Amino acid sequence: MAKRKPTVPWQRGRLVVGGLLSVALGGLTAIAGETDTRLALLVTLGSVNLTLVIDAFFRREESIHHDEGRLSEISAGLAITKSLADAPPGCHAFVREIAEQWTLIERRNSAILLKLREARQRAFTEEMRDLASGQSSLGRRQEFNPGILPELTEMTALSATGNDYWWTGRDTGYLVTERSAITANGLKLRRILVLPEAELDDAMKDVLREQMDVGIDLYVVILEEVPPLHKKCLTDDRALVTDKSGIVGVVIPGNDREDAVTDAGHFTINEDKIQTTRDILDTLAPYQVPAGTLLQDDRNPARPA
Numbered sequence: 001m002a003k004r005k006p007t008v009p010w011q012r013g014r015l016v017v018g019g020l021l022s023v024a025l026g027g028l029t030a031i032a033g034e035t036d037t038r039l040a041l042l043v044t045l046g047s048v049n050l051t052l053v054i055d056a057f058f059r060r061e062e063s064i065h066h067d068e069g070r071l072s073e074i075s076a077g078l079a080i081t082k083s084l085a086d087a088p089p090g091c092h093a094f095v096r097e098i099a100e101q102w103t104l105i106e107r108r109n110s111a112i113l114l115k116l117r118e119a120r121q122r123a124f125t126e127e128m129r130d131l132a133s134g135q136s137s138l139g140r141r142q143e144f145n146p147g148i149l150p151e152l153t154e155m156t157a158l159s160a161t162g163n164d165y166w167w168t169g170r171d172t173g174y175l176v177t178e179r180s181a182i183t184a185n186g187l188k189l190r191r192i193l194v195l196p197e198a199e200l201d202d203a204m205k206d207v208l209r210e211q212m213d214v215g216i217d218l219y220v221v222i223l224e225e226v227p228p229l230h231k232k233c234l235t236d237d238r239a240l241v242t243d244k245s246g247i248v249g250v251v252i253p254g255n256d257r258e259d260a261v262t263d264a265g266h267f268t269i270n271e272d273k274i275q276t277t278r279d280i281l282d283t284l285a286p287y288q289v290p291a292g293t294l295l296q297d298d299r300n301p302a303r304p305a
Contacts, residue, residue, distance in 0.1 A: 009267060023093040042084040042273040068073075082231070086214040089207070102117070104236070105117050128199075130298060134249070134268060134269035134270065135266060135267060135268035135269065135270065136266060136267050136268075137266045143242070149177050149178060149180075149181040149187060150177075150180070150181050150184075150187075152181065152187055152241050152242055152243055152244070153186070153187065153188065153240045153242050153243065154187070154188045154189075154240075154241065154242040155187065155188070155189050155190070155235075155239055155240070155242075156190045156191075156192070156239065156240045156241075156281060157189070157190070157191045157240075158192045158237060158238050158239070158280065158281065158284070159191060159192065159193050159194065159237055160192075160193070160194040160233075160235070160236065160238050161194075161234070161236065162238055175210065175211065175214050178215075178216065179212050180214070182214065182215040184214060188217070189215070189216050189217065190216070190217040190218075191211065191216050191217070191218050191219070192219045192220075192221060192227075192281075192284065192288060193208075193218070193221070193291075194220075194221045194223055194224060194234055194284075195220055195221070196222075196223045196224065196225060197222050197223070197224055200220075200222070200241075200294070204305055205294075205295060207250070208220070208291045208294070208295060209295065211291070212292065218252050218290070218291035218292075219288040219289060219290055220288070220289050220290075220291050220292060220294055221284055221289070222286055222287070222289070223225065223289045225287050226284070226287050229292055230283050230284070233283050233284055234268050235278040236252055237252070237253050238250060238251065238252045238253075238277050238280065239253075239278070240274070240277050240281065248269065248274055249267055249268060249269040249274070249275075250268055250269075250270075250273045250274055250277045251267050252266055252267075258268075278294050
């Protein structure tokens with residue numbers, strides 16, 4: 001409930017004070033002067049009129065300030081209404097749900113819940129600003145989840161640091177979704193695996209076959225064949241993606257190690273990051289060997305050097 005404004009004591013009211021001063025001034029005129037009482041009466045009436053004029057002036061100023069405040073409130077309300085009117089229906093439903101939950105938290109009047117809500121609001125606002133600017137932080141590798149794949153038309157993924165992911169069993173659901181995105185949605189998926197030659201064993205070759213069976217255009221870079229100058233291209237996993245709207249972006253997954261100091265990755269449509277990724281892929285292109293060629297050479301021991 002809004003607090004009532006404290007009333008002004010009658011002794012300090014403008015009209016009361018002005019009236020008393022007018023009577024006092026008229027009385028002093030009658031006492032001090034040697035004229036009849038008509039002059040004193042005129043002085044009193046003139047003072048009262050002056051009091052009324054001054055009071056009217058102050059009331060007008062107060063009314064202007066009040067109207068300005070109301071206009072500001074109305075303008076803010078109209079701005080909110082316009083923003084909601086311009087937003088798509090999905091945003092309307094989201095805002096309505098947020099308003100309901102916000103009100104419920106308010107009614108609980110818990111200091112802890114209110115503090116937590118403030119923190120969540122601040123974090124969400126920052127994340128939405130990032131998304132609106134074309135970038136977002138990601139958590140661990142799995143946060144760039146399979147559900148995003150059907151929204152892509154092209155994806156070139158460089159797997160340079162976390163190849164254990166492909167033989168620990170965690171990739172099973174991911175590969176199923178990749179197969180669906182490739183066969184049902186026409187996703188063009190190219191993957192480049194960077195492997196030490198010692199890891200190119202029978203188990204890894206089974207992984208290569210599994211990915212090729214899904215429909216992935218798979219390439220392998222033998223780590224030892226990359227000169228030291230170009231090994232700086234192998235410090236991060238990354239993917240160059242194009243979605244159904246034609247927007248190109250870069251995904252750099254988070255570090256998947258439990259002991260990693262920083263495991264957050266990010267997605268961005270920043271042109272510099274996109275160009276950097278393209279430069280890295282171009283730099284590694286001479287060292288890429290089609291996985292099918294490696295498997296074919298495995299069947300034929302006489303692989304050329």
